[in-house]
Amino acid sequence: NCRKYIESNGIENPRIIPVSAESALLFKKVLLGIELSEIEEENFLRNYRYFKREGFSLQDYISVPRRENLExxxxxxxxxxxxxxxxxxxxxxxxxxLEKQIDETLVRSLKMQAPRITVKKKPKCEKTTKHVSNTKRKNREKQGDKNHG
Known part of the structure; x- marks a missing residue:
């Protein structure tokens, strides 16, 4: 349908490359260690389950015309x-x-083992807080013990 629509608007042999920008953004944020909002966490889980399905890839829907004669x-x-x-x-x-570098990065990322992802539901009345590393958390607990002891 996309091809027919594009061609009906005067574009011959269109390249159709479906993408999910929202999913890619969320996956990149997680890989870079950027904190997600509560809504982003929910969307991440939904999108991760969707794109991690066996046998599914938007790449299956890419439509690129064959290269013509180089001469x-x-x-x-x-x-x-x-x-x-x-x-x-x-x-x-x-x-x-640059395109080759992007392709190689994607190939490397596909070879990575996907970690098991768990997200704890937060009470609705509680504000979203930043995740604190175990070391920082232990230091804060020690400071609390000193202040109360």
Missing amino acids: EIITVDGNEYTRAQIFAALENTGLPF
Whole structure:
């Protein structure tokens, strides 16, 4: 349906790459150790279960046309270029290198073992607090013992 709609608006051979930006943002925040709000935690769990399903990937729905003949001639302002020459110039822009780095990062992340995730439900009246490391928590408890002892 997407392809038909896009083509009906004058775009030939569209590249269709479905993504879930919200899910990616939440997964990246967790990987970077950024605290999630209560709503983000709920969305993370929902999205994680959705994307961790066996046999499901938005990559299955990517629609990219096949590469054309690299010897095909393209004319721009009266000058002729082969597709190979334009691809070579594109390579020099640095963008294909960046795309390759992104691809390699994704491949590495797919090889990582996903940890078991548990989220404790917070009482609705309690404010969201920052997670404190065990070391910081123990130091605070020691300070509390000194103040009360």
